Amino acid sequence: MSYRIVSPRIMQIGDGSISELPHILRSLGYRVPMIVTDIAIAGLGITNRVSQLLDTYRIRHEIFQEIQTEPTITAITAGVTKALAGNNDLFPEPFDCIIALGGGSTIDIAKAIGRVAESGFTSLDTRYHTASTDGLPIIAIPTAISGSETSKYSFIKDNNAESQITCTDLGFNPVAVIVDSELNRSLSPRMIADSGLAALARGIESFVSRNATPYSDLQALTAIRLISQNLRPAVLQKNNTTARQAIMLGANLAGSAFSITSGALLQSMSNTLQSFCRLPHNLANAMLLPAITAFSASSTPERYANCARTMGIATDKDSDEAAIKKLIAALETLYQELKLPSLSAYGVEQAYFHTHLEQMTEQVIASDLIHNHPRIPTREEIIFIYEKLWHTQ
Numbered sequence: 001m002s003y004r005i006v007s008p009r010i011m012q013i014g015d016g017s018i019s020e021l022p023h024i025l026r027s028l029g030y031r032v033p034m035i036v037t038d039i040a041i042a043g044l045g046i047t048n049r050v051s052q053l054l055d056t057y058r059i060r061h062e063i064f065q066e067i068q069t070e071p072t073i074t075a076i077t078a079g080v081t082k083a084l085a086g087n088n089d090l091f092p093e094p095f096d097c098i099i100a101l102g103g104g105s106t107i108d109i110a111k112a113i114g115r116v117a118e119s120g121f122t123s124l125d126t127r128y129h130t131a132s133t134d135g136l137p138i139i140a141i142p143t144a145i146s147g148s149e150t151s152k153y154s155f156i157k158d159n160n161a162e163s164q165i166t167c168t169d170l171g172f173n174p175v176a177v178i179v180d181s182e183l184n185r186s187l188s189p190r191m192i193a194d195s196g197l198a199a200l201a202r203g204i205e206s207f208v209s210r211n212a213t214p215y216s217d218l219q220a221l222t223a224i225r226l227i228s229q230n231l232r233p234a235v236l237q238k239n240n241t242t243a244r245q246a247i248m249l250g251a252n253l254a255g256s257a258f259s260i261t262s263g264a265l266l267q268s269m270s271n272t273l274q275s276f277c278r279l280p281h282n283l284a285n286a287m288l289l290p291a292i293t294a295f296s297a298s299s300t301p302e303r304y305a306n307c308a309r310t311m312g313i314a315t316d317k318d319s320d321e322a323a324i325k326k327l328i329a330a331l332e333t334l335y336q337e338l339k340l341p342s343l344s345a346y347g348v349e350q351a352y353f354h355t356h357l358e359q360m361t362e363q364v365i366a367s368d369l370i371h372n373h374p375r376i377p378t379r380e381e382i383i384f385i386y387e388k389l390w391h392t393q
Contacts, residue, residue, distance in 0.1 A: 001213075003213045003215065003260070005215060005260065006170060006173050006259060007150065007173070007256065008140075008149075008150060008173065008174050008175055008176055008177045009028070009175050009176060010024055010027070010028070010175070010176040010177070011150075011176070011177045011179070011252075012024065012176070012177070012178045012179070012180075013178075013179045013180075013249065013252075014179075014180070014245075015180060015181055015182050015241070015245070016180065016182060017178050017179065017180045018049075018050065018053070018141065018178055018180045018182070018183065019053070020178065021050065021053060021054070021099070021139070021141070021178060022053065022054060022056075022057035022059055024139065024176050024178070025059060025097070025139070026057075028097075028137070028175065028176065030096050030097040030137065030139075031059070031060070031096060032059075032060050032061065032086075032093050032094070032095050032096050032097075033054070033059065033061045033095065033096070033097045033098065033099045033139070034061065034062055034063075034064060034082065034083055034095040034097075034098050034099070034136075035047065035050065035051065035061055035062070035063045035064065035065075035098075035099045035101055036064050036065075036067070036079060036098055036099065036100050036101065036102075036106065036109060036110035036113060037063065037064070037065045037067070037100075037101040037102050037106060038065060038067035038102050038103075038105075038106050039065055039066075039067065040102075041065075041101060041102050041106070041143055042063075042065045044143075044186045046101065046143055046183055046186075047063060047065060047101060050099070050101060050141070051063060060093070061099075062082070062095075064078075064079050064082045064083075064113075066078050066079070067079075067102070067105075067106055067109055075109050076109055076112045076113055076116060079109065079110075079113035079117075080113055080116045080117045083095055083098070083113055083114075083117035083136065084117055095117075095136065096136070096137075097136055097137040097138070097139060097175075098110050098113060098114045098136050098137070098138050098139070099139045099141060100138050100139065100140045100141065100149075100174070101141045101143060102142070102143050102144070103142065103143060103144035103146055103148075103195070104142075104144070104146040104147065104148035104195075104281060104282070105281065107138075107140050107142065107146060107148040107149055107174075108148055110138055110140070111135070111138055111172045111174075112172075113135075113136075114135035114136035114137070114138055114171075115135030115136075115171050115172065116135070117135070117136055118135040118136050118171075135171045135172070137174075137175045137176075138172075138173075138174040138175060138176075139174060139175065139176045139177075139178070140174040140176070140177045140178070141177075141178045141180070141183070142177075142179060142183075142184075142248070142251075142252075143183045143184055144184055144187060144191060144195055145184065145187075145191075145192065145195035145196050145198075145199055145247050145248055145251045146195065146199075146251055146255065147199055147202060147251040147252060147254050147255025147256075147258065148255060149174055149177045149179070149252065149255065150173075150174070150177060150252055150253075150255040150256040150259060151172075151173070151255045151256075151258055151259040173259070177252070179248055179249065179252055181241060181244045181245040181248050184244060184248065185241075185244075189235045189236070189238070192231075192234050192235050192244070192247070193231070193235045193338040193339070193340065194280065194282045194283045194286055194340070195251070195282045196227055196231040196234065196235070196247050196251070197231070197282070197285070197286035197289065197334075197335070197338070197340065198281070198282035198283070198285035198286045199223065199227055199247070199250060199251035199254045199255075200223075200224065200227045200228060200231070200250075200254070200289070201266055201285045201286060201288070201289040202223075202251075202254040202255065202257070202258045202263075202267075202285070203220045203221075203223035203224040203227065203250070203253070203254040203257060204220070204224060204289065204293070204304075204307050205258070205261075205263060205264050205265075205266045205267065206219075206220040206254065206257035206258050206260070206261040206263075207220035207221060207224065207257070207303060207306070207307060208264075208296065208300055208303045208304060208307075208373075208374050209261040209262070209263075209264050209372050209373070209374070210264070210371075210372050210373070210374060211260070211261040211262055211372050212261055212303075213260060213261075215260065216256075216257040216260040216261050217257075219253040219254070219256045219257040219260075220253070220254065220257040220261075221306070221307075221310050222250070222253050223250040223251070223252075223253040223254035223257065224250075224254075224307055224310045224311060225250075225310050225311065225312075226246045226247065226249055226250030226253070227246075227247055227250040227251070227254070228310075228311040228312070229246070229311070229312065230242075230243040230244075230246040230247050230250070231243075231247060231334070231338070232334075232337065232338070234246075234247045235338055261372065262369065262372055263369050263372065264369055264370065264372040264373035264374075265292055265296070265364075265369070265370050265372075265373035265375075265376075265377065266285065266288050266289065266292050266373075267285075267369050268363075268364050268367040268369040268370050269288055269292070269364050269382070269385065269386070270284040270285045270287075270288055271284075271367075272360045272363045272364055272367075273287070273288065273360070273386070276353075276356050276359075276360050277343065277346075277348045277353065278348075279346060279348075283340075283341065283346070286335075286340055287340065287343070287389055288385070288389070289331060290328060290331045290332050290335065291385045291388040291389070292385060293327065293328055293331060294328050295375065295377070295381065295384075295385055296373065296374055296375045297324045297327070297328070298375070299374040299375035300374040300375075301320040301321065301324060302320055303374070304320075304323075304324050304327060305318070305319075305320035305321075305323035305324055305327070307327055308323040308324065308326050308327035308330070309323060311327070311330065313326045313327065313330045314326045314327070342389075343389055343390065344390075350390060353386075353390070357383060357386060357387075358383075360386065361379055361382045361383055361386070364382050365379060365382070
């Protein structure tokens with residue numbers, strides 16, 4: 001069996017690594033970057049810090065920060081307009097790369113802006129689902145626990161439907177990544193918990209996927225170990241920078257594994273849950289992990305048991321069945337300790353949820369991703385998993 005590995009050309013990892021951005025740009029031959037970020041990051045002063053760094057090295061740039069919370073076609077269209085306009089009204093010069101500065105949603109938007117702008121079109125539509133041409137090169141700088149920075153995927157919300165567009169190709173993979181945990185020190189415990197649990201979910205899903213490879217297994221298991229052992233202290237101890245560094249590295253590796261395995265049932269169900277219930281993507285991923293683990297474990301018990309042993313909650317003396325029970329119990333306990341919000345607490349009405357349950361289920365069934373899962377669910381089983389989100393409130 002052979003498999004293809006796609007990864008960034010440069011990965012700069014460690015505290016203070018943001019200072020290497022000007023040198024990375026120059027080493028790659030880029031002169032005029034466009035910074036794509038969001039209002040929240042700008043409000044924290046991170047955007048200004050990066051802009052001042054570029055000014056110090058006399059690197060001409062402009063900032064696009066008209067991004068809210070979700071990666072939508074509207075945001076992409078506005079970004080493409082900015083990208084096509086170029087730098088400087090008096091002496092226009094085309095941008096030759098994009099600096100994606102923010103969380104996973106912002107990075108996904110930046111990837112799509114780069115692809116569409118380079119193609120010459122002004123909006124994203126279905127022709128870009130598996131586009132074959134390169135976009136503007138992306139230098140991804142996650143300011144949250146993401147993983148999108150190492151992925152060839154971009155998930156975009158369709159403004160005209162309760163659904164997401166999954167874009168994938170080599171052109172969506174960043175050429176360079178800077179992982180600097182100093183940039184996430186302003187994250188709230190809630191954001192760290194939700195994004196950390198989502199990264200753990202991606203690591204586990206990648207490891208049990210039908211598309212798993214020996215290479216992705218190494219990344220996924222390391223991600224599972226780093227995240228599971230450091231998530232509690234990262235959330236509960238505000239100044240524990242070592243734990244936050246480990247979480248960001250774990251999320252990075254989970255994103256790399258995900259880029260190889262393509263996601264499965266959890267990704268499909270969380271995409272749909274996010275679109276219909278207006279949930280943050282990380283929260284939707286995190287909510288579904290215990291229920292999907294319980295549903296799927298019997299289909300590949302040795303893999304789920306390996307996850308439990310990697311997390312340190314089971315040993316080699318435990319049978320696979322015992323290890324799986326410990327895994328499910330540990331996930332439920334972890335969620336309780338980190339106070340993961342329920343659907344109702346997030347403002348989702350139960351009547352609305354059940355009214356749209358059939359439509360949500362149809363979208364999951366239509367998704368190619370479920371065929372990567374070790375156990376392909378029936379319609380009734382998808383509904384059962386979704387309903388468990390209410391039964392565990």
